Amino acid sequence: MKKKYTIGVDLGGTNIKVALVDNQGNIINKIKAPTRVVDGPDKIIDRVIILITELMKSVSPDKLNGIGIGAAGEVDHQEGKIWFSPNLFWKNVPLVAKIKKKINLPVILENDANAAAWYMHQLGPAKGVDNLICVTLGTGVGGGIIINNKIYHGWKGKAGEIGHMTLFSKGLKCNCGNYGCLERYVGASYIVERAVKKIKKGEKSIIKDKVSGDWSKVTPRLLEKAARQGDKLSKEIWAETGEYLGIILASVSTLLDLEMIVICGGISKAGEVLFDSLKDTLKKRVFGKSPGMVRLVHGKLKEDAGVIGASLLYY
Numbered sequence: 001m002k003k004k005y006t007i008g009v010d011l012g013g014t015n016i017k018v019a020l021v022d023n024q025g026n027i028i029n030k031i032k033a034p035t036r037v038v039d040g041p042d043k044i045i046d047r048v049i050i051l052i053t054e055l056m057k058s059v060s061p062d063k064l065n066g067i068g069i070g071a072a073g074e075v076d077h078q079e080g081k082i083w084f085s086p087n088l089f090w091k092n093v094p095l096v097a098k099i100k101k102k103i104n105l106p107v108i109l110e111n112d113a114n115a116a117a118w119y120m121h122q123l124g125p126a127k128g129v130d131n132l133i134c135v136t137l138g139t140g141v142g143g144g145i146i147i148n149n150k151i152y153h154g155w156k157g158k159a160g161e162i163g164h165m166t167l168f169s170k171g172l173k174c175n176c177g178n179y180g181c182l183e184r185y186v187g188a189s190y191i192v193e194r195a196v197k198k199i200k201k202g203e204k205s206i207i208k209d210k211v212s213g214d215w216s217k218v219t220p221r222l223l224e225k226a227a228r229q230g231d232k233l234s235k236e237i238w239a240e241t242g243e244y245l246g247i248i249l250a251s252v253s254t255l256l257d258l259e260m261i262v263i264c265g266g267i268s269k270a271g272e273v274l275f276d277s278l279k280d281t282l283k284k285r286v287f288g289k290s291p292g293m294v295r296l297v298h299g300k301l302k303e304d305a306g307v308i309g310a311s312l313l314y315y
């Protein structure tokens, strides 16, 4: 029998958010503190423990399922370890063991993209959908896969890293060291980079006047506005982004026979300028003639989705 409350933790490179969440995903109480990555794992974990302990004062321990943590990076949920986190600069940190030493409660650790997928499955548009992928589009491109109503972790917990699937065999170098990764073409800064490169080459766009030569002012939001105003180059950039995403997602869907693809994160706010070409590409490329086509939906992540998603890992 599940209990009424869970403590959710969103461990990010900028902030640590901790919340007491009820079994319906409502936040009862929340606190946050800066992560201060330079302090290193031990001090940061001490800070997480202080925040959790503070929240535990407001509820009796027998009403708590435990602690659910979502963290960016390569997470081994079985061993409770963070193997590598590019946001926190951690390597091989036994996070769960360190917390359990100080707090006598169950602790579940999960990759943040998996926690987001679980949030969509429990409270978002993927409620009642058994097989899906949730893609988070931002600076990075993350993915969480749900198969038969469960998070699919793979062998070592690394499943779902859709951003590092190869799109072009001789493509540009990605942060991960590989070449031609999807993230290198649809991550926020790279969408901007592609647009700026084209304008510098002489392609016409209203963006040029909007930023009056200061290329640092070009943002995905600006490209979205320009596309809506009919700017040909901006429209092309979004259509291309949707196609790139669609090519990889069609392959993923063909492999796994998914029912739904949920797209969320900052870049997804571009809306139809991105979604139209993504939808077209899926229609063209997903294999099979049987009735039923993978559904594409826009999943909105509200501000506290990270802590809520982490708390829902107990359900």
Ligand SMILES: [Zn+2]
Pocket: 163, 164, 165, 174, 175, 176, 177, 178, 181, 183
């Ligand atoms: Zn990569």
